[in-house]
Amino acid sequence: MSEKATSLSDLGLYGLIEHFQKQYKPLNTSELPAMGEDACSILTAPEHLSSTTLLLEGINFDLTYTPLQHLGFKAVTVAVNDLLAMNASPSQISINIGLSNKITLEMLETLMSGIFAACEHYQTELTAFKPAASLTGLTMALNVTGKENKKGLVRRSGAQPTDVICVTGDLGGALMGLHLLEREKRVLQSNDHSQPVFGDNEYVLKRQLKPEGRTAFLTAMEKLDLVPTSMTGISEGLATSLILLCRSSKTGCRIYENKIPLHQNTLKAARELNYNPLIAALNGGEDFELLFTLSLEVYEKNKEGLPEEVSVIGHITEEDKACRMISNADDEIDIKARGWGNLNI
Numbered sequence: 001m002s003e004k005a006t007s008l009s010d011l012g013l014y015g016l017i018e019h020f021q022k023q024y025k026p027l028n029t030s031e032l033p034a035m036g037e038d039a040c041s042i043l044t045a046p047e048h049l050s051s052t053t054l055l056l057e058g059i060n061f062d063l064t065y066t067p068l069q070h071l072g073f074k075a076v077t078v079a080v081n082d083l084l085a086m087n088a089s090p091s092q093i094s095i096n097i098g099l100s101n102k103i104t105l106e107m108l109e110t111l112m113s114g115i116f117a118a119c120e121h122y123q124t125e126l127t128a129f130k131p132a133a134s135l136t137g138l139t140m141a142l143n144v145t146g147k148e149n150k151k152g153l154v155r156r157s158g159a160q161p162t163d164v165i166c167v168t169g170d171l172g173g174a175l176m177g178l179h180l181l182e183r184e185k186r187v188l189q190s191n192d193h194s195q196p197v198f199g200d201n202e203y204v205l206k207r208q209l210k211p212e213g214r215t216a217f218l219t220a221m222e223k224l225d226l227v228p229t230s231m232t233g234i235s236e237g238l239a240t241s242l243i244l245l246c247r248s249s250k251t252g253c254r255i256y257e258n259k260i261p262l263h264q265n266t267l268k269a270a271r272e273l274n275y276n277p278l279i280a281a282l283n284g285g286e287d288f289e290l291l292f293t294l295s296l297e298v299y300e301k302n303k304e305g306l307p308e309e310v311s312v313i314g315h316i317t318e319e320d321k322a323c324r325m326i327s328n329a330d331d332e333i334d335i336k337a338r339g340w341g342n343l344n345i
Helices: 012-023 068-084 105-121 173-190 202-209 215-223 238-249 264-273 277-283 296-305
Strands: 048-056 088-099 125-133 139-148 164-168 230-234 252-256 289-294 310-317 323-326 332-334
Touching (some): 012 125, 048 068, 068 088, 068 105, 068 139, 068 230, 088 105, 173 202, 173 277, 202 264, 238 289, 238 323, 289 296
Parallel strands (some): 088 125, 252 323
Antiparallel strands (some): 088 139, 230 289, 323 332
């Protein structure tokens, strides 16, 4: 017989904080004990920076198919990725969580185990955890602080004409994973006795449920003594990131359809779902890869030694050339950011 679930009200606000304070193992990068004070000390210096992230149930995640442990890990990844996109390493993170009455202590423990695992993975100290009641489902607000890497910050605004455009990893997989999960959710809603059928699609499911930031890539670039001229994260699709980078740099760009990296599982899932994988790459979301540029001279000198997860997809042009993609049919197509699960640009 299963044990009775524990209501959060049994512990109360401060009992809940104390409960997880006992479970968490600090990395000892903060002057004040993690989660144990009214405020946390933050390591500040001119080269430090911070970013905030808000995740809402029903908007950013669905508890029908999202394992709570994966959600905790992913929440930290989402926050950390903003720093990675500027060539910075995370050091501290604080989390506010809004909890509805359907969340039990056991559920919250599972969520927090994912957060703890991510903090260890990214070597990031959890400096604050503040729970509160929520009438609108599970809500997480995260603030991450960190320090620029030795070669300094990299902004969106540094790209120059003739620079080579690169991306890490592959694109579109997270959206295909989401569509598979949504498909099985619809089946479950129409038949309570059905079992989810995902086939051989573990890769795209992981891309959606438990993505990981490209920390190893930044480490490899630092060892190679390479600094991108510009960089940004890919969280709302390649098209959005390209437009943001080019606007900031006051440039245009040309990318090539046949150069956009697509994983075999992404292509397989797209066929199953009758979905265009190119659209998934351009206008999908949550791939959490990095888009960056290198000067042509630097690229030519170092192209053989670049990390294997890097793909060259095009080049930067003058601003009046606009942002366009050369299709496989050799047509020039305007790149448009349609947004994904959020506000359109």
